[in-house]
Amino acid sequence: MLLSLSMPAVSDDKVVRLASLDWAPYTGNQLRADGVTAQVVREAFAVMGYELEIVFYPWERAVSMGSDPSYGLHGFFPEYFREDIGDNIVFSDPVGYGPLGFAERKDSTVEWTELSDLSSYTIGTVQGYANTLAFDNAVAANELTISEAMTDTSNLMKLAYSRVDLSVIDQFVFAHLMVTEPELKAFHSQLQFNQTMLEVKSLYVCFNGKNAHLADILNQGLAKIDIRAIQDEFFSGY
Structure with missing residues (x-):
């Protein structure tokens, strides 16, 4: 523009x-x-x-x-x-403010309280986005496994097709994309926002x-x- x-x-x-x-x-x-x-x-x-x-x-x-x-x-x-x-x-x-957390598949929910609980999962992130300091430090220390995407939409599509187990995303962004992005509408009943928040940022x-x-x-x-x-x-x- x-x-x-x-x-x-x-x-x-x-x-x-x-x-x-x-x-x-x-x-x-x-x-x-x-x-x-x-x-x-x-x-x-x-x-x-x-x-x-x-x-x-x-x-x-x-x-x-x-x-x-x-x-x-x-x-x-x-x-x-x-x-x-x-x-x-x-x-x-x-x-x-933005409530930051994870999207997940409804048929494969993830229960966690500490980031260390997520060490066995592959987590989708968006290239260039800052997450929480603790999350980014855990990634830098190879304590978490991530898979980067270029956009939130492509990140969620990877989740929908089981190429990642969780996707880091803002809750309002998730809600907006699930009702506005044509390629995500087909998965509306299959994806949800995880109950545990990373941080309200x-x-x-x-x-x-x-x-x-x-x-x-x-x-x-x-x-x-x-x-x-x-x-x-x-x-x-x-």
């Missing part, structure tokens, strides 16, 4: 340009209001007199371009908090160092809106 060439409604120094990805229902240029998290960020900036423009890319490219001010972008979102993300990145206050906007001041402006705007009400209304259909 290209940046709009139309004149902004406010002066250019009041336009915030962020990179994001198609990660429904949180962000996506085919979604109402560009997704629930985009709606939160847009409303928070609006109450501060700023306009939001979003460009959509595959996630790794969104992170790369949003981190480098030479591309004309101020940052990227939505991101989980990561201490290894780099010294030049400034996180906003949370702009929402906060979502953030990341600003590159040159534009760190925008984090303070966004944070002030976030304090003036009701994030939970926006999310509850958006997710009411799920």
Whole structure:
């Protein structure tokens, strides 16, 4: 998606340009209001007199371009908090939350309490996505076996065809994909979200160092809106 060439409604120094990805229902240029998290960020900036423009890319490219001010972008979102993300990145206050866990097959449910309980399973993940710190550390230590996919949809398809035993996914993303992706609809009655959550993760906007001041402006705007009400209304259909 290209940046709009139309004149902004406010002066250019009041336009915030962020990179994001198609990660429904949180962000996506085919979604109402560009997704629930985009709606939160847009409303928070609006109450501060700023306009939001979003460009959509595959996630790794969104992170790369949003981190480098030479591309004309101020940052990227939505991101989980990561201490290894780099010294030049400034996180906003949370702009929402995402319940992270596993999808599983209904005929092959998995009971677990500790990550070590999953050592005998193959777990589907999405390339470039951060999961929980404990999960990613266990993978790095070869304590868990993973199989990477390029997208959440392809990750779930691998699960449906028994090529993995579990798939790491956000609960709302799972619910959205199962009713909107044609190739997954055939498996709607066969897949479910595992009862044990990995973590309820906060979502953030990341600003590159040159534009760190925008984090303070966004944070002030976030304090003036009701994030939970926006999310509850958006997710009411799920």
